[in-house]
Every structure is written in structure tokens, then in C-alpha cells.
Amino acid sequence: MATGWEHFPHAADMGLRGRGATPAEAFEQAALALTALVADPASVQPRDSITIDCAAPDRELLFADWLNRLVYEMATRRMLFSRFAVRLDGARLHGRAWGEPLDPARHQPAVEVKGATYTALRVAPEAGGWIAQTVVDV
Amino acid sequence: MDPADFARRGECLWEIPAHGPMRVPALICASEALLRAMDGKVREQLVNVAQLPGIVTAAWAMPDAHWGYGFPIGGVAAFDPDAGGVVSAGGVGFDISCGVRCLHTGLARAEVVAVQQRLADALFARVPAGLGSTGQVHLGPEAMDAMLAGGARWAVAQGFGDAADLERIEERGRMADARPECVSTQARHRQRDEVGTLGSGNHYLEVQEVTMVGDERGARAFGLRAGEVVVTIHCGSRGLGHQIGTEYLKRMVLAAPQYAITLPDRELACAPVRSEVGADYLGAMRAAINCALANRQVITHLVREVFAEVLPHAKLPLLYDVSHNTCKVEPHRVAGVLRPLYVHRKGATRAFGPGHPDLPAAFADTGQPVLIGGSMGTASWILAGTRASAELAFSSACHGAGRAMSRHQALRRWRGRQVVDELAARGILIRSPSLRGIAEEAPGAYKDVTAVVDAAEAAGLAGKVARLAPLICIKG
Numbered sequence: 001m002a003t004g005w006e007h008f009p010h011a012a013d014m015g016l017r018g019r020g021a022t023p024a025e026a027f028e029q030a031a032l033a034l035t036a037l038v039a040d041p042a043s044v045q046p047r048d049s050i051t052i053d054c055a056a057p058d059r060e061l062l063f064a065d066w067l068n069r070l071v072y073e074m075a076t077r078r079m080l081f082s083r084f085a086v087r088l089d090g091a092r093l094h095g096r097a098w099g100e101p102l103d104p105a106r107h108q109p110a111v112e113v114k115g116a117t118y119t120a121l122r123v124a125p126e127a128g129g130w131i132a133q134t135v136v137d138v
Numbered sequence: 139m140d141p142a143d144f145a146r147r148g149e150c151l152w153e154i155p156a157h158g159p160m161r162v163p164a165l166i167c168a169s170e171a172l173l174r175a176m177d178g179k180v181r182e183q184l185v186n187v188a189q190l191p192g193i194v195t196a197a198w199a200m201p202d203a204h205w206g207y208g209f210p211i212g213g214v215a216a217f218d219p220d221a222g223g224v225v226s227a228g229g230v231g232f233d234i235s236c237g238v239r240c241l242h243t244g245l246a247r248a249e250v251v252a253v254q255q256r257l258a259d260a261l262f263a264r265v266p267a268g269l270g271s272t273g274q275v276h277l278g279p280e281a282m283d284a285m286l287a288g289g290a291r292w293a294v295a296q297g298f299g300d301a302a303d304l305e306r307i308e309e310r311g312r313m314a315d316a317r318p319e320c321v322s323t324q325a326r327h328r329q330r331d332e333v334g335t336l337g338s339g340n341h342y343l344e345v346q347e348v349t350m351v352g353d354e355r356g357a358r359a360f361g362l363r364a365g366e367v368v369v370t371i372h373c374g375s376r377g378l379g380h381q382i383g384t385e386y387l388k389r390m391v392l393a394a395p396q397y398a399i400t401l402p403d404r405e406l407a408c409a410p411v412r413s414e415v416g417a418d419y420l421g422a423m424r425a426a427i428n429c430a431l432a433n434r435q436v437i438t439h440l441v442r443e444v445f446a447e448v449l450p451h452a453k454l455p456l457l458y459d460v461s462h463n464t465c466k467v468e469p470h471r472v473a474g475v476l477r478p479l480y481v482h483r484k485g486a487t488r489a490f491g492p493g494h495p496d497l498p499a500a501f502a503d504t505g506q507p508v509l510i511g512g513s514m515g516t517a518s519w520i521l522a523g524t525r526a527s528a529e530l531a532f533s534s535a536c537h538g539a540g541r542a543m544s545r546h547q548a549l550r551r552w553r554g555r556q557v558v559d560e561l562a563a564r565g566i567l568i569r570s571p572s573l574r575g576i577a578e579e580a581p582g583a584y585k586d587v588t589a590v591v592d593a594a595e596a597a598g599l600a601g602k603v604a605r606l607a608p609l610i611c612i613k614g
Contacts, residue, residue, distance in 0.1 A: 007546055009546060102269065108572050109575070114383070115384035118405040121404070137207065137233070137380075
């Protein structure tokens with residue numbers, strides 16, 4: 001399976017999907033899809049990094065937690081992120097995100113992501129790799 | 139959706155009779171054309187909502203209903219705590235108390251058009267809009283608690299607006315029984331610098347002209363005259379509400395087995411009204427309602443400051459302020475008996491009819507103003523609540539047009555600059571920090587709001603009073 005990300009349509013909000021050889025890689029790609037809802041990831045310099053740790057009873061809730069932590073960090077640090085590294089350790093996630101402070105003129109941010117929902121939430125093997133997807137409220 | 143899949147109960151009323159695990163039927167208020175155009179997911183989600191514990195009468199969808207998460211957007215459902223009724227974070231939505239308020243200006247169109255560029259620039263400079271913007275108000279822990287408990291009343295006490303405004307806000311400007319202690323540190327952090335900010339996405343501030351009055355008596359009571367200008371503000375509880383929604387959605391999912399609630403889908407996460415999780419959510423959600431009311435009150439003050447500079451003779455009293463995403467305790471008649479119900483409105487407006495005791499005296503004969511948002515280039519509407527609405531969807535009506543296409547599709551079809559230029563040619567000035575945001579919010583990406591309003595009126599949910607057309611739009 002090719003590594004990558006995509007958005008899928010939802011009437012009012014937006015679906016995002018990451019694909020990778022492992023669940024962790026799919027989580028990383030989905031995070032790129034999250035950034036791409038707001039701005040072009042290519043316009044975001046991976047200058048500064050933050051760490052994110054979260055835990056949840058299952059992998060799908062852990063995926064929603066990962067996205068929600070990124071939403072929180074984007075909102076409170078006023079940053080955008082364009083590079084991600086995720087390590088999954090059972091029910092725990094250790095992540096790192098690289099990015100830079102939001103520059104409205106350069107990044108032209110379109111929407112503010114409010115949070116990840118559990119609609120179409122799925123982390124599952126597919127086509128020899130993994131997908132991680134959900135709908136986010138924008 | 140195919141009308142043949144429904145039992146038609148009226149010109150604009152369609153029923154899915156209760157079957158299988160549904161406790162009550164589902165009812166959709168829509169014209170046949172709107173029903174045909176409606177996403178099939180609305181039916182699926184309404185059927186799911188109709189299965190939740192303690193739901194009474196029916197699971198309702200408004201004419202602008204579309205696929206949401208858990209509940210459809212444009213969904214209304216009421217739960218009886220005496221029958222094991224629940225409260226659902228997904229039934230309220232992440233943008234808690236997102237809503238609309240409308241201010242009179244008393245100005246004629248020509249007076250505003252004469253200074254249109256200057257007014258647009260001044261509003262854009264004064265009202266923080268767009269991702270990452272911060273307000274003038276920065277809240278420490280104690281002030282945050284006071285804001286979460288006090289809502290617009292807190293804002294007025296801080297010097298934002300007038301005491302007279304409070305009468306024209308649902309709950310008289312302050313949602314009772316808010317519990318700031320149920321709002322997490324993270325939610326507070328997200329809000330610290332965001333009081334008095336518009337946000338982004340579909341939030342906006344518009345200067346609009348009243349272009350048509352449909353009901354002279356209602357318009358008089360609302361103080362609306364054709365050719366006059368109003369200001370409409372659409373925004374919600376900002377990051378605080380989003381964080382509360384996120385946190386309680388998870389908490390409710392995890393707690394559901396403990397309360398023996400079987401969820402048809404995780405996104406329907408809920409907890410009994412009479413449970414620790416349910417009570418905590420209600421306390422936090424009410425604090426978020428206050429946050430939204432305070433936010434719109436501070437923005438109102440900023441708008442008045444701008445008008446005082448640009449058009450100093452204008453006075454901007456508040457017509458009304460309504461919230462779209464809430465759960466409120468209201469008495470409603472069920473099988474002839476008044477019962478306190480937990481009414482969820484997600485993307486739906488409360489629409490109390492004439493004589494309702496919660497309305498200010500000015501609206502006693504007309505019902506409450508129901509403010510329906512449009513998009514940058516299309517009309518908005520002001521409707522009035524009806525008596526009949528109490529017997530329909532717990533006195534509720536639609537809230538807007540709803541999207542006709544995804545943001546992705548809109549982005550492929552339009553360029554932001556092109557949208558700005560086309561609207562300018564029609565006399566509508568757009569100001570926004572993001573051209574991409576404008577493309578995603580292009581008027582053509584939304585459904586025809588007039589069809590939605592017509593269906594709401596035909597269904598008896600609310601009656602048309604006036605139509606508004608934009609002159610200036612500040613887009614987040």
C-alpha cells in the first residue's frame with residue numbers, strides 16, 4: 001500500500017484518511033491530512049517540535065485522541081505542523097510534531113478544526129497496509 | 139432520499155414509523171424537493187437517535203438537516219429524565235451555543251453605502267477574525283470562572299454593551315446552573331485569549347439591508363423596516379466549547395457500558411441526565427453557552443465602537459440573540475402533561491411562539507425572532523416562532539441553508555479573489571484574512587436558504603417576517 005493521505009467528503013465537515021505500512025505511519029499521514037484542512041502542508045516549515053503523549057482503551061479512540069491533541073496544540077500554541085513521528089506502544093501513543101507559528105498572510109488558513117468526531121472512525125488493515133480515518137468538525 | 143420510503147403526514151412532514159429498536163418515530167419537516175435532496179445519512183442518524191433511552195414523542199429533523207456526527211445537523215430530540223433520559227455531547231455538537239444575534243442600526247441603506255468601504259475596513263480591523271486571532275480580553279482564572287458563570291451579564295458588567303441588551307438574549311443573557319468547575323484546564327486554555335473573536339469557517343459578521351418584509355405586524359414588533367440596515371453576528375463558544383465537546387464525547391463513550399447504554403454507534407455517545415457524567419456535561423455545556431453569549435456580547439461592543447466612529451448618529455440596540463447548538467431544560471406537553479424535558483437542538487433554533495413566558499414583553503404577541511443565517515452572497519431571514527411549533531418539534535425551527543457541496547469541492551470550483559470580485563460587483567464587500575477560506579465558503583457552496591425557510595413556514599415551525607441581503611461581510 002502506498003503511504004499517503006486524503007480527504008473524503010462529508011456534508012458539513014471533512015473526512016480525513018491516512019495510509020501507511022503500519023498503524024503508526026497511518027496516524028502520521030492522517031496528521032498531515034489534518035494540517036491540509038487548514039493550510040498547504042508544503043507551506044509549513046518544520047522548524048520547532050513538540051511532543052504528544054496520549055492513551056486510550058482502544059486504537060480507534062487513541063487515533064481520535066492523537067488528532068484532538070494536535071487540534072489543541074495548534075489552537076493554544078497558534079502553530080501549524082507539517083512533519084510527524086508516531087510510536088504506538090499498546091494503548092499508548094508517543095508522538096512528535098514539527099512545525100512553525102501560524103502566519104495568516106503566508107499560510108492562508110481556511111478553517112479552524114474544532115475536534116475529531118467518532119463518525120467514520122476506523123483504524124484497520126487494508127490492502128496490505130493500514131488506514132486511519134475519521135470525520136473532523138470544522 | 140426517496141419520499142416513497144416515508145409516510146407523508148403533511149405537505150412538509152414525513153415520518154419514519156417506529157420499528158425495530160426505535161422507541162419513537164422519526165419526523166422530517168421538509169418540502170418534497172428538500173427531502174429528495176437530503177442526504178440519506180439523515181434518515182440513518184434519526185433512526186439511531188430514536189433508539190436512545192428516554193426519548194419522547196419523536197426524533198425530529200428540520201428542513202436544513204444534513205449528515206452530522208451522531209445526531210444530524212438540523213436535529214431536535216427531547217429526553218425525559220424520569221424515563222431514563224440521556225444527554226448527548228454529539229446531540230449538541232462541538233461548537234456549543236453557536237448562534238446568531240442581530241442588531242438594529244436605524245440607518246437607511248444609502249447612509250451605509252456612502253461609507254461602505256470605510257465601514258468594512260473598520261469592522262475588519264476591530265473585530266478579530268480568522269484562525270489564530272486573539273481578542274482584547276485576556277482572562278485569568280478568576281475572570282474565566284466569572285465569565286463561565288455569568289455569560290453576557292458578565293460581559294455587560296465589564297463594560298461591553300448595555301443592560302438593555304440582556305432582555306434580548308435567550309436566558310436573559312445568562313445560562314443558569316453552569317458549573318465552571320466541570321470545564322477542564324485545557325478548555326480554559328483554549329479560550330484564554332479568544333473572548334471577543336469571530337472564529338473562522340462559516341462564522342461571520344454581516345452588515346445587511348432589510349430587503350423585504352413579509353409580515354408587517356411581526357416586522358413592526360421586531361422594529362424592522364424595508365430599506366433599513368442591521369448587523370448580524372454569527373459565532374459560538376470558540377475553543378472552549380470545542381474542547382468541552384471533544385472531552386465529554388470520549389467520557390460518554392467510555393462511561394456508556396457503566397450505565398448499561400447500548401449505543402447503535404459510538405458517535406451517539408450519551409449519559410443519563412441523572413448520572414455523574416451527564417450532570418458534569420450539563421454543567422460544562424451550560425458554562426460554554428455562557429462563553430458564547432459573552433463572546434457575542436463583546437463583539438457587539440466592538441461593532442458599536444466602530445459605528446460610533448464611522449456613523450456616529452447610529453444607535454445599535456439588540457433585536458435578539460439565538461443559539462443553535464444546545465441542550466436546555468424546558469417544559470413541554472407530552473400526552474397532555476407538561477414535563478421538564480432535556481431538549482437537544484443541534485443546528486436548530488429555539489422558536490418559542492406567542493405568549494411563551496420566557497419571551498420579553500416585546501415579542502409576547504409575535505413569538506420570538508428566529509434568525510436564519512445565509513452565506514456571503516445570499517439572503518438571511520428573520521422568522522417568528524409560532525404557537526403550532528410547540529406541538530411539532532418542541533418549538534424549534536431551522537438555522538440556515540446548509541452546505542450543498544464539501545469544502546474540497548468548493549475549493550476546486552472557486553478562487554477566493556474571484557468570489558470577492560464578483561460579490562463586490564454586486565455591491566457586497568468581503569473582508570477576510572483568508573482567500574482560501576472565502577473560496578470554501580463561496581455562496582454557491584450553500585443550498586438555497588429561501589427553499590429551507592419556505593419549508594419551515596409551510597411546516598408551521600416559524601413564519602417569515604423579513605429577508606436580509608448582505609452589504610458587508612467580515613469572514614473569519
